[in-house]
Amino acid sequence: MNKLLYILILVVSMSCQRQQDINKQDQISLFKTQKSLIQPEYYNTVKSILAKDGIISNDSTAVKVVEQILFNMYGEDNIVKQRPYSVVLKHDSIWSIQGKLLNGWDGGVFYIELNKNTGKVEKIFHDK
Structure with missing residues (x-):
C-alpha cells in the first residue's frame, strides 16, 4: 500500500512539474514574439524609402499590377479583349x-491611373 501511495505521489508531482515546464515555454515564446514585433510607435518615426525609379518603375510592371486589379473588378475576359x-x-x-x-x-474600355512612386490607384473607371 505504501509503495502504491509513493508511486501515485511521484506521478502527480512529475505531471505538475511537466505542466510548469510547458507554461514556462509558452511564456518564453510569447515574450520572444512580443519583442520581435515592431511596435506601432515605431511606424510614426520611420520615413518611407522609395525606390530610385519608383515602386512601379516600368510599363510592363504597371500592366501586370493593373491587370490584377481590373481582372477582379471587370472580369479577365473583358479586360484581355482590350489588348493591346x-x-x-x-x-x-x-x-x-x-x-x-x-x-x-x-x-467601352477601362481607364486607370497608377502612381509610379506609391503604387496607389489614382483613378479608375470603365466607360460604356
Whole structure:
C-alpha cells in the first residue's frame, strides 16, 4: 500500500512539474514574439524609402499590377479583349493605362491611373 501511495505521489508531482515546464515555454515564446514585433510607435518615426525609379518603375510592371486589379473588378475576359493597352507615363509619376476596342466593336474600355512612386490607384473607371 505504501509503495502504491509513493508511486501515485511521484506521478502527480512529475505531471505538475511537466505542466510548469510547458507554461514556462509558452511564456518564453510569447515574450520572444512580443519583442520581435515592431511596435506601432515605431511606424510614426520611420520615413518611407522609395525606390530610385519608383515602386512601379516600368510599363510592363504597371500592366501586370493593373491587370490584377481590373481582372477582379471587370472580369479577365473583358479586360484581355482590350489588348493591346495604351500605356503612357504622365508627369513622370502617373502610369495612365487604357484599353482599346477592336475595329467595329461597340462598347467601352477601362481607364486607370497608377502612381509610379506609391503604387496607389489614382483613378479608375470603365466607360460604356
